[in-house]
Amino acid sequence: MSLPTEAVSPKATPLPPLPEEDPLTPAQWKMLLAIADAVIPAIKPTATANTRTEVAVAGNEYSTAVSALRALTPEDDHDADSAAKEYLADNASSNPLFKMELQRMFAMYMPQSTRKQLSTVLSILDTRAGSLALTGYLTPISSQPANIRESILKSWSTARLGPLRQLHRSLTVLSKQTWIKVTPSLRRVLGVPRVPTGMMPGVGHDYAFIQFPPGDKPEVIETDVIIIGSGCGGGVSAKNLAEAGHRVIVVEKGHHWTPDHFPMSEADGWNHLFMNGAFISSDDTSTSIVAGQSWGGGGTVNWSASLQTQGYVRREWASKGLPFFTSAEFQDSLDRVCERMGVSTEHVKHNPANEMLLEGARKLGWSHKAVPQNTGGNQHYCGHCTFGCGSCEKQGPSVSYLPDAARAGTQFIEGFHAEKIVFSKTMKDGKKLATGVQGTWTSRDMHGGVAGAPLVTRKVLIKAKRIIVAAGTMQSPLLLLRSGLSNPQIGRNLYVHPVMVIGSIHQQDIKPWEGGILTSVVNEFENLDNAGHGAKLEATNMIPSSWLIWLDWRGGLQYKLDAARLRHMAGYISIARDRDTGRVYPDPIDGRVRFEYHPSKFDKQHILKGLLALAELQYVAGASEIFTVLPGMRPFIRDPSLPASGDGINDPVFQAWLNEIKAKGFPSPESVFVSAHQMGTCRMSSARRDGVVDPQGRVWGTEGLYVTDASVFPSASGVNPMVTNMAISDWISRGIAEGLEGRAML
Numbered sequence: 122m123s124l125p126t127e128a129v130s131p132k133a134t135p136l137p138p139l140p141e142e143d144p145l146t147p148a149q150w151k152m153l154l155a156i157a158d159a160v161i162p163a164i165k166p167t168a169t170a171n172t173r174t175e176v177a178v179a180g181n182e183y184s185t186a187v188s189a190l191r192a193l194t195p196e197d198d199h200d201a202d203s204a205a206k207e208y209l210a211d212n213a214s215s216n217p218l219f220k221m222e223l224q225r226m227f228a229m230y231m232p233q234s235t236r237k238q239l240s241t242v243l244s245i246l247d248t249r250a251g252s253l254a255l256t257g258y259l260t261p262i263s264s265q266p267a268n269i270r271e272s273i274l275k276s277w278s279t280a281r282l283g284p285l286r287q288l289h290r291s292l293t294v295l296s297k298q299t300w301i302k303v304t305p306s307l308r309r310v311l312g313v314p315r316v317p318t319g320m321m322p323g324v325g326h327d328y329a330f331i332q333f334p335p336g337d338k339p340e341v342i343e344t345d346v347i348i349i350g351s352g353c354g355g356g357v358s359a360k361n362l363a364e365a366g367h368r369v370i371v372v373e374k375g376h377h378w379t380p381d382h383f384p385m386s387e388a389d390g391w392n393h394l395f396m397n398g399a400f401i402s403s404d405d406t407s408t409s410i411v412a413g414q415s416w417g418g419g420g421t422v423n424w425s426a427s428l429q430t431q432g433y434v435r436r437e438w439a440s441k442g443l444p445f446f447t448s449a450e451f452q453d454s455l456d457r458v459c460e461r462m463g464v465s466t467e468h469v470k471h472n473p474a475n476e477m478l479l480e481g482a483r484k485l486g487w488s489h490k491a492v493p494q495n496t497g498g499n500q501h502y503c504g505h506c507t508f509g510c511g512s513c514e515k516q517g518p519s520v521s522y523l524p525d526a527a528r529a530g531t532q533f534i535e536g537f538h539a540e541k542i543v544f545s546k547t548m549k550d551g552k553k554l555a556t557g558v559q560g561t562w563t564s565r566d567m568h569g570g571v572a573g574a575p576l577v578t579r580k581v582l583i584k585a586k587r588i589i590v591a592a593g594t595m596q597s598p599l600l601l602l603r604s605g606l607s608n609p610q611i612g613r614n615l616y617v618h619p620v621m622v623i624g625s626i627h628q629q630d631i632k633p634w635e636g637g638i639l640t641s642v643v644n645e646f647e648n649l650d651n652a653g654h655g656a657k658l659e660a661t662n663m664i665p666s667s668w669l670i671w672l673d674w675r676g677g678l679q680y681k682l683d684a685a686r687l688r689h690m691a692g693y694i695s696i697a698r699d700r701d702t703g704r705v706y707p708d709p710i711d712g713r714v715r716f717e718y719h720p721s722k723f724d725k726q727h728i729l730k731g732l733l734a735l736a737e738l739q740y741v742a743g744a745s746e747i748f749t750v751l752p753g754m755r756p757f758i759r760d761p762s763l764p765a766s767g768d769g770i771n772d773p774v775f776q777a778w779l780n781e782i783k784a785k786g787f788p789s790p791e792s793v794f795v796s797a798h799q800m801g802t803c804r805m806s807s808a809r810r811d812g813v814v815d816p817q818g819r820v821w822g823t824e825g826l827y828v829t830d831a832s833v834f835p836s837a838s839g840v841n842p843m844v845t846n847m848a849i850s851d852w853i854s855r856g857i858a859e860g861l862e863g864r865a866m867l
C-alpha cells in the first residue's frame with residue numbers, strides 16, 4: 122500500500138459572520154491593540170527600527186536571533202532568512218484576522234460582566250489619572266513608543282497589586298492565543314504541517330438530519346425517547362435504546378462536520394468544535410475550561426485515551442451507597458464500551474514525548490503504563506485529533522455509537538438548542554412528570570454551511586415518554602435549572618481534574634505535534650493522601666495554539682524565540698484527581714454558563730508534587746532545558762560543559778532549582794490551571810438530599826427524566842472520564858429500556 126505523497130487538504134470551514142454591534146469603542150480598540158502589539162511586537166535592529174511601532178534591539182542581538190530562528194526553520198524552506206526576519210517583524214495587529222478573532226471572542230464568548238470589566242480597564246488606561254496610577258506615565262499606553270509599552274507590561278508581571286498581575290496575565294494570554302491562531306509567520310518558522318503527514322482520508326457515516334419548514338407556531342413532533350446532546354453519554358444511550366426497539370431522537374446544539382473537514386485549522390477548530398470558542402474561565406480566572414460542542418460532543422475532539430475506572434474510585438463510589446460501581450454489571454458496561462470502540466494498547470506507537478515519559482518513569486522506578494486508545498485496532502499516529510479526526514480511525518461517538526443508533530432507526534436533529542424540559546403535571550407522590558423538550562432549531566445557511574444566515578429558525582416541541590439529558594457537565598445543570606427544578610444540588614460538586622503544564626527542550630527533534638497525543642501515563646503519585654487523591658503524569662496536546670500560550674511571557678523577543686523552539690519541545694501535564702469542588706450556574710444577565718472554581722490548597726499540593734516529579738522525569742530523559750509556566754520562574758538549563766555525573770536527579774544544582782519551584786508554589790492570582798474533564802454537577806446519590814439523580818440515573822423528584830453524561834459522576838473519576846462516562850450511560854440506558862418495556866406491557 123502506498124501513502125499519498127501530497128497532503129490531503131480538508132474542506133474549508135468558514136466561520137459565522139461577526140455580530141454587527143462592536144463590543145468595544147474605537148478608543149478601547151486602540152488601547153487593546155497597542156497592548157497586544159507590545160506582547161507580540163515587531164522587532165527590528167536599532168539602526169532601522171521605527172521606535173514608535175517597533176521594538177528596537179541592538180544589532181548583534183538581532184543577528185543572533187535571526188540565526189537562531191534560521192536554524193529552527195524547516196530545511197525545505199529555501200528562504201529561512203526572510204522567514205526569520207518576517208517572523209521578528211510580525212506584530213499582532215498587522216494581521217486583520219487578529220482583530221476579528223478578538224472581536225468574536227468579546228462579542229460572542231465573553232460573559233457580559235468580564236467584558237465590562239476589561240473594557241472599563243481599557244477606558245481607565247486612556248485617562249491621564251488612570252494611566253499614571255496603572256503605568257506610572259501620564260501619557261496613555263496607546264500613545265507610547267513600543268519599548269515603553271513593552272516595559273510597562275513587564276512591570277505589571279511583578280507588580281505588588283494582585284489585580285495588575287492578573288491583568289498582565291489576562292492580556293498576555295489573550296494576545297498570545299489570538300496571534301498563534303491566525304499568524305502565518307509563526308507557522309512558517311515552526312514547520313507544523315496543516316494535516317498530519319500521511320493522513321488517509323476516511324469516509325464517515327452519512328447522516329440524515331430532520332429539517333423543519335419555516336413557521337410561526339412551534340413545530341410539534343413525538344417520539345419514545347429524546348436524548349439531548351450527541352456526546353459520549355448521549356451516543357451510548359441512543360444506540361442502546363434504539364436497538365431495544367424504541368423510537369429515539371437525538372438533538373444536538375452543534376453541527377455535524379463530515380470527516381473531509383478534519384482536522385480543522387486552529388482558528389476555525391476552536392470556534393466550530395468547542396463550547397464558547399474554548400473560552401470559559403472561572404469567575405476568579407484561575408481555571409480555564411475546554412469542552413467539546415459539535416456533533417459527537419467531547420468525543421469528536423478528545424484524545425482517544427480510554428482508561429477504565431480504577432478500583433479505589435469504584436470503592437469510594439460504592440461506599441456512598443451506590444453498590445453498582447463495584448458490581449459485575451459495571452464491569453460488563455466498561456467492557457462493552459471498550460469492545461465497541463476497539464480500545465486496546467496493541468497498536469500504540471508512542472511519539473517521542475510519550476516514549477520519554479515511559480522511559481523516564483522506568484529509570485526512576487515509578488509505576489507507569491501505556492494508555493489504551495479507542496482507535497478501532499488501528500495505529501493512528503496522528504496528533505491533530507483535537508480539531509477532529511479526518512481518518513475516522515478514532516472511534517468517537519460520531520463514527521461508532523451514533524451510526525449504530527442510526528442503523529437501529531434513531532433520528533437526528535443538529536442545530537437544536539434545548540431550552541427547557543416540559544413537565545405536564547405533578548403526580549400524587551409530588552413528582553413532576555416530564556413529557557417533552559422545548560427548543561430552537563437553527564437550519565444551515567443557503568450553502569449548506571453555518572457561515573451565513575440560517576434559512577429557517579423554528580421553535581420545536583418534542584414530546585416523549587423518556588427524556589435523557591446528556592448535554593455535558595457544564596450545560597446539563599443549566600438546562601435543569603431553566604426547566605424550573607430547584608434542587609440546590611444542581612450545578613454543585615463541580616470536579617475538573619485541574620491541570621498544570623511543564624515542558625522541556627531537547628537537543629534532538631521531537632516534533633511534538635506528531636503521533637498519538639496521550640498514549641502513556643505515570644501513576645506513581647495518584648494516591649498521595651491514601652484516600653485516592655493525587656496527580657497523574659501524562660503527555661499533552663502540542664498543537665501550537667494549545668501549547669504555546671502557556672510559555673511565560675517576559676518580553677516580545679524572548680517569547681518569540683521560545684515559541685519558535687516548538688519542534689524541540691516535549692510537554693506534559695500534572696493532572697489532579699481533585700477532592701474539593703466548584704459550582705456551575707447561569708450568568709444572571711445572558712444565561713450563559715459561568716462557574717466558580719479555584720483549586721484548593723490541598724489539591725494544589727498534589728498538582729505541585731506531580732509537577733516536580735515531571736521535572737525529575739525530564740531530567741533523566743536528558744532534557745537540555747526544563748521550564749515551568751509559573752510566572753517569572755526561571756528555566757533549569759543543564760550546563761552542557763559538564764560531563765554527566767552519577768548523581769542523576771540528586772544533582773545539587775537541579776535540586777536547588779526544584780526548591781525554588783516549591784518555594785514559589787502557585788502564586789495567586791496569576792497562576793492558571795486548565796481542565797478538559799468536567800464532572801459531577803448532577804451527581805448520583807443514594808439519598809435525595811445529596812445529589813441530583815438517583816442510582817438509576819433518574820432526576821430526583823421527577824418521572825421520565827434522566828441524566829447520562831459525566832455530570833452524574835459521584836466525584837472525580839481519577840482517570841480520563843470518557844470510558845467511565847460511557848459505561849454509566851450504557852447501564853442507565855439499559856435500565857430505561859427495560860422500564861419502557863415494562864410500561865408497554867401494562
Ligand SMILES: Cc1cc2nc3c(=O)[nH]c(=O)nc-3n(C[C@H](O)[C@H](O)[C@H](O)COP(=O)(O)OP(=O)(O)OC[C@H]3O[C@@H](n4cnc5c(N)ncnc54)[C@H](O)[C@@H]3O)c2cc1C
Pocket residue numbers: 349350351352353354355372373374375411412413414415416417418419420422423424425426427428507537538539540591592593594596597600639797798799829830831832840841842843844846
Ligand atoms: C480536548 C479534549 C480532550 C479530551 N480527551 C479525552 C481523552 O483522551 N480521554 C477521555 O477519557 N476524555 C477526554 N476528554 C473528556 C471527554 O471528552 C469528556 O469527559 C466527555 O466528552 C464528556 O461526555 P458528556 O457526555 O458528559 O458530554 P459531551 O461529550 O461534552 O457532550 C455534550 C453535548 O451536548 C451538547 N449540548 C449542550 N447543551 C445543549 C443544549 N442545551 N441543547 C442541545 N445540545 C446541547 C453539546 O454541544 C455537546 O456536544 C477530553 C476533552 C477535551 C475537551
Ligand SMILES: *[C@@H]1O[C@H](CO)[C@@H](O)[C@H](O)[C@H]1NC(C)=O
Pocket residue numbers: 154155158163173174175212213214215267
Ligand atoms: C503593527 O504593525 C502595523 C503594520 O506593520 C503598523 O501599522 C502598526 O502601527 C503596528 N502597531 C503598533 C501599535 O505598533
